[in-house]
Amino acid sequence: MKALLLAAAALIAAPAAAETVAITNARLAIGDGSAPIDGGTVVMRDGRIAAAGSGVAVPAGARIVDAQGKWVSPGLVAGFSRLGIIEVDGVSQTNDASAGRSPFNAALDVAPAVNPRTSAITLNRAEGITRAVVAPESAGSIFAGQGAVIDLGADMDAVTKARAFQFVEFGESGAAQSGGSRAAAIATFRNALAEARDYAAGRRHEDALLPRADAAALVPVVNGQMPLLAHVERGSDILQALALKREFTSLKLVLVGATEAWTVADQVKASGVPVIASALADLPASFEMLAATQSNIGRLKNAGVTVGIGMINDDEARQARLIKQYAGNLVALGKIPGAAGLDWGAAFATISSKPAEAIGMGGEFGSLKAGRRADVVIWDGDPLELATSAVAVWIDGVEQPLRTRQDKLRDRYRTAGEGALPKAYER
């Protein structure tokens, strides 16, 4: 009964304020690609990382959390997700990813649809995911709309940055969304950006195809104020996307998916375009993924490309927690002759600093460097290992509740049989 009251109190309590916390005696992964260090300290103050490393002083008055040698890392970043906009994919009323019957596309802004109480937010927070790139899904246009960056905190203020990027489909999907061919997708894209420029200049031609709201939404894209995340898989399609960046020189292009990017790694590197890639896609699942291999990310990294992990068409509404396993698998590849694996630090960076850098927010989160948002996780083991779980999570310096609906179901059915009363009375 007492536990019940405490739980109820926790539910209705206002979010705790960011406190000054020092986590000491940590096996510390900074998230910047470096190897973990033992005996490290992380200091959080005013919701930001004040310092992290070995030999860091604990400020007076800080709450000290002794990690007792446990792993401590930045909270993980879902580099491509649909967290917070879908409760159950198959229940359309709870699925705000796409809007096939809307007259708008590029103008759609995913931020107002984000529900911080989505089950997937709670569940992934409990597994150490603290920030997510949230993309709308295209339906009826190559432009899916404007994505957001969110935190996974247990409060009603989830959106870190609204209208953080525009999401566009090229390749097979783009072709299907624009009338039936890749040529149509490229023509649609060129026209849309031209209309955005016209709109910005106060011109509007009589034959304009885009609703004004869509044209307006593309102005920051063509001006380079808003990143453009482009889903593209095939080697030749990647080169076409890079060509568009040469044509629209201000574009802040980010490749998403990019299964065959390793086949054109030098060109990707030369373009300076970062990549949010599928980690373990190794099947020729479509004709635009014939060269799929789990070595894609390793080969891109070796070529000098900034590359993080995203989940593209891969349970992206719910399973961001799997990025830990994905990164661990990239380490395992290192033992296979002919494969391109990652060392531990580089693998961890693909789910922390690299996706943040890819969308231009590496200064805000994704590592424990001073000044970053204080998203911190204590783990009961190597965070990339299958048996490890998060034991404490801070977001913006606020310690988070980790109990999920699934935990409650588990506890109710710890023994299957009914007790003195039906299961419905057990909680």
Next chain:
Amino acid sequence: MFSKKFAIALLAGLATAACTTAESKPRTASSSSSTAPRQMPSKDPFPSTYRAYPGVPTLVTNVTIYDGEGARIDKGQILFADGKVVAIGQSVDAPQGATVIDGSGKWVTPGIIDIHSHLGDYPSPAVQAHSDGNEVTSPVTPQVWAEHSVWPQDPGFSRALTNGGVTTLQILPGSANLFGGRSVVLKNVYARTMQGMKFPGAPYGLKMACGENPKRVYGGRNQAPGTRMGNMAVDRQTWAKAQEYRRKWDKYEKDGGDPPARDLAMETLVGVLKGDILIQNHCYRADEMANVIDMAKEFGYKVSAFHHAVEAYKIADVLKANEICSALWADWWGFKMESYDAITENLPLVHNAGACTIVHSDDANGIQRLNQEAAKALADGRRIGIDIPDEIAWTWLAINPARAMGIADKTGSLKPGKMADVVLWNGNPLSVYTRPEKVWIDGALMYDALDPKRRPVSDFELGQPGEGDVK
């Protein structure tokens, strides 16, 4: 349909006739209806032509062994030769000239068995022309056989072998239909034909499905079933027909006369009622599984395994009492309403209740990491105090699926005399940092991470970008 077995019987009959014409009158079917041979349909019209590839006697030493039935040997040895496991133990006698592999720091397990795969019937690339997993023209299609959809060139077979250590897999029809059709069990060895991959002597399964899929697909066409009660009604009516069909054939078998007209759908169902064909039942919710269990009792058949069964943990005691296995994911959840209550402790909770548990994939990617799925579930169990040893958890990947597929006498563990379906892992196979190093099927080395020539490349991938690459 003219079966090979029937053809052989006919040839034998002709030979006898040729030798005996002088002595006896030709007999006709009507001359003695109670003693004339019955024209029973062939049970194996598409027989396996699988042949094990040659291997060499192989001894792995200094290796950690999980035997697949729950036993563990540290710094042990395993010998296999002529396609069979010969001996496992702390040390075993090996013949002169056996290939010796130092397994220090490595693990040996039986090859992983995936009881739920759609490789071949939903192959890569996933283009419409390849979509052969659901016969969505009727909710009741027990007459279709997944083996007739299997494309043996699916690149997914190679990934399951090289990244997953999968040596045996059951290919199921999809779950759009209440009765989806027969499954086929394959050895994970590329062949030119499905028959060349077919697991010799494995029983057929029948895929059934509960819940949202059938009622959505057919209800959406304003056709039965449109509800869960409709699902059960169509199921029960179909089983009742199968009982009637069985009576006709039993009578013919007993009394002779004209054989009844064959009904391929009913033949499959009678195979289930006779216990020859195993029910593999897609079902998510606890309450629906309970309904299916009662239906199976009503019509006198047994469910071998519930597949997906995300709510198995709610009725683990019932599943144990009814001796039904649960084939589960580690952590899939929430993609549709009936998967909403999935929890990551499903496997350990059901195991802990004493019921049979299996890790399955239902996915061309997941099949490459079934060992990792087991590891995640195992760890989540331990976190709530269910401390299952690693070697016991390996039964989820080995003997348990073998039992639920009716092949436990042939594979699924490293018991001497069984098929030498063996994986050498380059570390602890329940770690994310481990991959298969070598995979033997029937004692033949079919994958070697250290030898690019022992890496299969399907016809489809020949001449394509990435041909022969490490995947």
